Amino acid sequence: MDLEVELSNLTSSQSDFEAMSSKIKTINSDVNSSYIKNLSDTEISSLAEGLISNINRLEKAYDNSNRWFANYTSELSDLEKALSTLSGPNMQKPEAFSKNFLDLFTKATIPMITTAAKKARAEEKALLASHLRAYQHTDKEGLAGDFYIVKTKIPVEEYEAYLQQNKMYQNAGLLGSQCMLLSQYYASDMLRGKATSKTDMKELSGAPAVKMNEGITSPTEDAVLEYVYREVNEGNPVVLQVTQKETATKGWRHLVTVVGYDKSVKSAKDLTPDKILVLDCVDGKIQKLSERNRRLYNQNKKYLAYGPTETFKASIQA
Numbered sequence: 001m002d003l004e005v006e007l008s009n010l011t012s013s014q015s016d017f018e019a020m021s022s023k024i025k026t027i028n029s030d031v032n033s034s035y036i037k038n039l040s041d042t043e044i045s046s047l048a049e050g051l052i053s054n055i056n057r058l059e060k061a062y063d064n065s066n067r068w069f070a071n072y073t074s075e076l077s078d079l080e081k082a083l084s085t086l087s088g089p090n091m092q093k094p095e096a097f098s099k100n101f102l103d104l105f106t107k108a109t110i111p112m113i114t115t116a117a118k119k120a121r122a123e124e125k126a127l128l129a130s131h132l133r134a135y136q137h138t139d140k141e142g143l144a145g146d147f148y149i150v151k152t153k154i155p156v157e158e159y160e161a162y163l164q165q166n167k168m169y170q171n172a173g174l175l176g177s178q179c180m181l182l183s184q185y186y187a188s189d190m191l192r193g194k195a196t197s198k199t200d201m202k203e204l205s206g207a208p209a210v211k212m213n214e215g216i217t218s219p220t221e222d223a224v225l226e227y228v229y230r231e232v233n234e235g236n237p238v239v240l241q242v243t244q245k246e247t248a249t250k251g252w253r254h255l256v257t258v259v260g261y262d263k264s265v266k267s268a269k270d271l272t273p274d275k276i277l278v279l280d281c282v283d284g285k286i287q288k289l290s291e292r293n294r295r296l297y298n299q300n301k302k303y304l305a306y307g308p309t310e311t312f313k314a315s316i317q318a
Contacts, residue, residue, distance in 0.1 A: 024062045027055065131235030135260060137277060139291055147277050149260035150235050153193025153316070156259045156279060159186065160286050166198050169284030174201060179255045180239065182281040184208035184306070186257040187237035191308060192316045212239055215306035221296050222268070224303040228258055228276075229268035231307040240278070241304040242294040253297045256280045256289070258305075 135149035135156075149156055163186075168174050175182045181204065188211040189195050196206050215238070216227040224240075231238045238258040262275035273290035280287055289295070296303050 020062060020066075024055075024059045027059075131233060132260070134263075135277075137286060137288065139288055145288075146263040147260045148232075148263060148265075149277060150190075150232060150237055152190035152235065152237065154190045154195060156190060156237075156286060159190050159195065160279060160284065162195050163279075163284035167284075168198050168201060170282045172284075174198065175281075178204075179281050181209060183239045183255045183257045184212040186279055186281060187212050187239055187308070188312070190237055190259075191312070210309070211312040212306050212308055214309040215239070215304070217302045217304045219298075219301055219303070221303055224296065224305045225271045226268040227307070228305050229261070229265075229271060231305075232258060232261060236307050236313075237279070239306040240276075241297050241299065242289060243297045244294075253299050254282070254294065256294070259286065 131151055132148040133151050135147045136144055137147050138144045152159075154162075163169055170176050170179065170182065182201070185196055185201055185206070185208045188206075188208045192211075196208075200206055216224055218224050228238050228240060239255055240258050242254050242256055244252045244254045256278040257280075258276060259279050260277035261271060262277070265271060265275055273295050274288055276289040278287060278289050279285070280292065282292070
């Protein structure tokens, strides 16, 4: 098990300990100067002596513990500083030991000093190398952000360009009332590596609903977001039920194709409309879910998300 030490927390606790030790000293001093010291020749002298003895022991225990704790935090701080300047022919200088001293045992013993930042980058590289890649998105306000986007057989940007060139989105008159089906087309096309023609989409051929209908319905957003996060991390676009731009109060819904998330996201709990990247079938463009004022939509007390079926995934991996 890793030993995790937060030096700032220890320092704060040490100060509390020192204050308690000082308080015990004050109590003991008050007892020693009180009337109880004059009870040695009375019938209750044994009680008085026992009380004084116990308070003396308590003061000594607090004093010893306080000095040990102070030495411990001081030596740990010195060790942190020493490790941060450690060098050698087969070592690299640690990059950050400012506040959190994580995984102390490993950092002190392994040949290559590894920091939390390096570990995070290693995990990031593994994620990028498998199913996601880096993508920079500039929103309609001109603000750029770093995202992860799914690695599909047809790159998301290439598919977006295909949609724009052929005007294959709702605002251009394609499947105006079929946002779920259109989002399923988008996802299945990118995954299988073959773009459906505009004519075939108009004729509703290709059965995208059969390929993209394995997912989750839940009364909570958390369960749906957990599913979305997991599927995207596996490189799969996800069809997500969301609100229409300005009609949430009227009970209308929309569906989009989730293709990525903000680089700052570390878990499903971090997914918010401004951190979810989608290919929106209303205009066929890559955008944050928040750019059209969308959020997850609850229809009949259920949220919804669809991903590729196991059969479809097996067919495109063959």
